[in-house]
Amino acid sequence: MRRAVRPxxxxxxxxxxxxxxxxxxxxxxxxxxxxVFIRMAKYSWKELVGAPHSLVRHPQMPRCVFKLLWDTLQAKQEIFAYVVNLAKDGSHYWVFAHVTPTLDDNGNIVGYHSNRRKPDRDSISKISPIYQALSEEESRHANAKDGMRAGLDMMVGLLKQQGVGYDEFVLSL
Known part of the structure; x- marks a missing residue:
């Protein structure tokens, strides 16, 4: 059983x-x-391989962003997202992630591949308050699944209000 990491x-x-x-x-x-992942996450190769990628999930990262990510990947599409991750020692690091499904010769998803770069500081300052609002919305619900759905509804509403799709929004930051 892994220990809880505190930010x-x-x-x-x-x-x-x-x-x-x-x-x-x-x-x-x-x-x-x-x-680079091993160094930034501060886990050893042995600790990372076989572990769920959520091992580095920061508690302030809205669940609805991951719901959108997984839904997009299941549709065999790529996605870009700003993500804050939590290292083993409690420190954190921001990334601009590009995640793609890995397909076999028959077009079946067999895994996922992610490249993450250093995000622009202005982009982080723009996305941070949005993520905070989404996380607060999620936490208003007793059930985590209901909270995630409410956060996703809130995010979709924000995008509609701005008249953009998710990809256009993320790439405009």
Whole structure:
């Protein structure tokens, strides 16, 4: 059983030219992690491989963003997202993620591939209050699933209000 990691508020910054790469199986368990991922997450290779990718999920990251991510991947589409991750020591790091489904020769999803880069600080300052509002909406509900749905509804409402789709919104930040 893994121990609960408590956020420290200390941020680690990904280097300008660094790229975090990971691959997962159909259940989201890590099958590959590059050296940059290992360094930023502060887990060993042995701790990461076979573990669910949610191991690095920061508690302030809205669940509805991951719901959107998984729904998009299940539709065999790529997705871009700003994500704050939690390292083993409680520090955190922001990434701009590009996640794609890995398809076999018959077009079946056999896993997932993610590349993560250093996000622009202005983009983080724009997405942070939105994520905070989504997380607050999610926490208003006793049931986590209901909270996630409410957060997703809120996010869809924000996008409609701005007259943009999710991809257009994320890439405009």
């Amino acid at each position: 420290t508020g200390i941020e680690n910054i990904l280097g300008e030219e660094e790229l975090i790469v990971s691959k997962t199986d159909l259940k989201g368990r890590i099958t590959y992690a590059n050296d």
